[in-house]
Amino acid sequence: FDTEVKILSKLQHPHIVGYHGSFVHNNMLHIIMDYADGGTLEDRVREAKKNTTRFSKEEVMAWVCQLVLALKYVHGKRFLHRDLKLANVFLEGRLYVKVGDFGLARALTSENQLAATACGTPYYLSPELCLGQQYDHKSDVWAMGCVIYELLTLRRPFQGQNLMAVVTRICHEECPPIPMECGKQISDLTYSMLNKAPGGRPSMSEVAELPFIKEFM
Helix, strand or coil, X not given: CHHHHHHHHHCCCXXXXXXXXXXXXXXXXXXXXCCCCCCEHXXXXXXXXXXXXXXXXXXXXXXXXXXXXXXXXXXXXXXXXXXXXXXXXXXXXXXXXXXXXXXXXXXXCCCCCCECCCCCCHHHCCHHHHCCCCECCHHHHHHHHHHHHHHHHCCCCCCCCCHHHHHHHHHHXXXXXXXXXXXXXXXXXXXXXXXXXXXXXXXXXXXXXXXXXXXXX
């Protein structure tokens, strides 16, 4: 948690959960952060599945654009989030997004430094993490691809009965196709983020410059 406090105190962005201080009480660290009254994107997905409804294109694009800005900022500060997932994306109201839970985040001290400890939530792990290889900010981009896929389809891109099955799918199989009605541009972006090769994935700076993203922003 000490790492989270250090990193949160260095991040100030409209789409990142704000840090307001911390204190130790009864040998426990307490962190004072923004309150997100709208729950998380995981709550929204669970709700949509229960009601058998899909999110509108506008909703998905609004969330995605805000996440792009947040992650672009984090990577610009040379941090990796390392645990981006629906449960760590908080909402103010229904559409305003804030990325939180930097407990697994890590600083890159130089531009080409690669992290080497495997962490994160299994369904969102990149192939390089699954294979125990070194990784960089492109691992967060993969997790972002998983998040967008789930917002579009209401299912995870790589599922399995156990951890081994999930890891095998992540490393060696393609995700089921995204329905055509979700739109070609956002689908193509998602597929590019889910490229097995890190070098084939766009950076968040590149994503922010895509015409359809800029137009929506």
